[in-house]
Amino acid sequence: MKTNLKFAALSAVFLAVACQKNQPQPVEGRNDNLGKGGGKTTMMVGTTYYVDNVGGNDSNAGTSTGSAWKNISKVNSFVFSPGDQILFKRGGAWTRTLRPQGEGISGSPIVIDAYGTGAKPIINGGGARDEGPDGLINTSDDILDGGATILLKNQSYWSINNIEVTNISSTQGNRQGIKIVVEDVPGSSTDEIVQGITIKGVTVRDVFGQYSFDTGKDTGGISLFFYRAPGSASSALVDARFQDIRIEECEVRDMNRGGIFSGCSDNLSADTHFDPNDYPISNLVIRRNIVDNCTGDGIVVRFAKAPLIESNLATNNHSGNESLVQHGVAIWCRSTKDAVFQFNEVYGTQAVSSDGMAFDADLRAVDTKFQYNYSHDNLGGFMLLIRSSENTTVRYNISQRDGRSNAVNRIFHFSKYPTSFSLPGDAQIYNNSVYVYDNTATTSTESVALSNFADNRTKFSNNIFYNQAGGIVKRPEDSSIWEYNHFYNYTNVPSSPTGIYGEGTGVNTNTTGNPLLSNAGSGGNLTGIGTKNQDGSSSLGTQVDGYKITSYASPAYQKGRLISNNGAKDFYGLTVSSSARPNKGAHNGCLGCN
């Protein structure tokens, strides 16, 4: 042990000396634009700068805890180099937008973090807001803060960790907490790219943006933002990109209006300024965040190719006065391709009359997958599909007590608006377990499984709909296809096309009766338990095991239809065969097989 300690001590001394030798010399005003274009990974050892709002002094060097800087204005005046760290003292608090300069390089980002012990350092934007509505960061105030508490504009390779951010005001405004901006350069022949951004372990509270969906959907917590270059033609397509963005393990609470989102400035339209066949955000991961109590939306992904949104906890969103915030869904995407939403737990999304679902494949969302999610107690329902969404897959999810609002009463909702877009197409909704719970006896018979416009390319297969109090399947103006689903306690069951397993013409493959689940409706919270075991064995514990089939006699047991490209795993991590008939519902357990 002594030897190890001695070795560690020597190593520390060696590293300290080495670090000193390799420290880039801080030169104020320098901007060497390292990292443009990315590609090569280089490790650089930078300098660590400390900021202490009580014991610091801006005339200090800033390079030790005993010679820390004091103010954010000092930090903002400095141009940082790859590998540099800017550490704020825990327990400290500052009111000013943090807008540091410089860029990291691949492998050597510039890091913002905390040091010392105690509560996370607070950075308060003090009500900073984008002075729009011109959609440019152009007024003197905009240039200072861009409407955010932390602003990075056209700067790559930054990591922001372990700080607490707020941007409170008594009035509405175009505000964000952390705002990462890419703004295309007029006349440039290449795309402006912002890449290598990580935001981890950050708490964002109380950002007071705007209520309205139309003007405020891009205000709130953590945002990726496209800006139009000053002087560019008003009809020009956005010529900028984000790559390699991670937002992980953050807490975003009490937002007006959104939690985590990608968006664009007011003068850009998602439908006219973005190439519909191009997706300028790539390799975006939003993972293991808590997003709670946003007046509007929780997590919104737009303009992204293959974003991964997983293991997030989105709770109690769309909580604002609905007459002000209008639409709102906990987690959704728009103008995306190949988005994957999985292992998210979503509950408590509010709804009086508009939206309030857990998930949404919105306008021009193409090839989206919603799988392995646990959705419960979302008043507006489980799933929304908007016109022009294409080829959405919804599979192996559990929906429990969603759509309970008296005024809404739905689980799946296919929107017929806006009418200028085509109906949602080619949606595949299979092997989900849906538990419908009604809050009053008076509405129980009106409870619905879905409503409104699903076209004849939408297919519901192998789902279990379990209605606690009895209800109907409501399908106004709908021509969707239903086959091999199971209904419990419904007074009407959709008819099916002729079965593919010799059932005979006119035999409904949608079945009824008690599916003999372990204990439907008993799902509680998932905290503290393993959920999926990748090797196939279940370690889910008891919390949502109520949706497992318990008997060979279940009419849902091995009575589903084979589906190609079925994902190979069910909600519980159990194998789904590519050749044998699966169960109906989210559990594909093989009784007596283990």
Added chain:
Amino acid sequence: MMLVIRFIFLFYFFLLEIGQSDVVLIATVNGYPLHLKELQYEMSNQRTRVYAYFAAKCDLGETALDWTKRYHGEVPLEVLKKRALEQAVAIKVQQIEMKKHGIDVAINYEQFVRKYEEATLKRKEAIKNGDIVFGPPIYTAQNYFNYVFSNQLNALKVTLMDKKQMEDNSYQEWLNKKLSMAKVMVVTNKW
């Protein structure tokens, strides 16, 4: 022998210290204890909000806030403690109602800590086994509390609506009535 006695004394004081830091009784709400740690959770939740309140009120800019200094008649720490107490009382009142309605709730802080520790152990085990978990890898006690409480709150709302004691969206009204009837006994102001 002396060494053993000395060790026992040290261990006793160690336990006492643990007890002091974790389960100091600050108040009772309808007869149920409210512990320091529960108030500290709420202080943590409110800290940023109180800081921003004074930053705006006093135009602090980058000047450090002295939490114990009086600003325009208010001391930040006192405001923070007052808000934390109000929030903690509201939570306790709701927990008591949850218990009345048969919802499984760890109404005492010690019970909550036990459940949190059990849950954390299971979660760590799951991560170690390579299982996929929902939400953050490890919850802080405060986040765990927020999570469990909001789930219990959902259960309470469902129950109240089932029992026709509340209509859709009238929860706040119902809660305000309960809060107005709550009996809060402050045991000590020294926290």
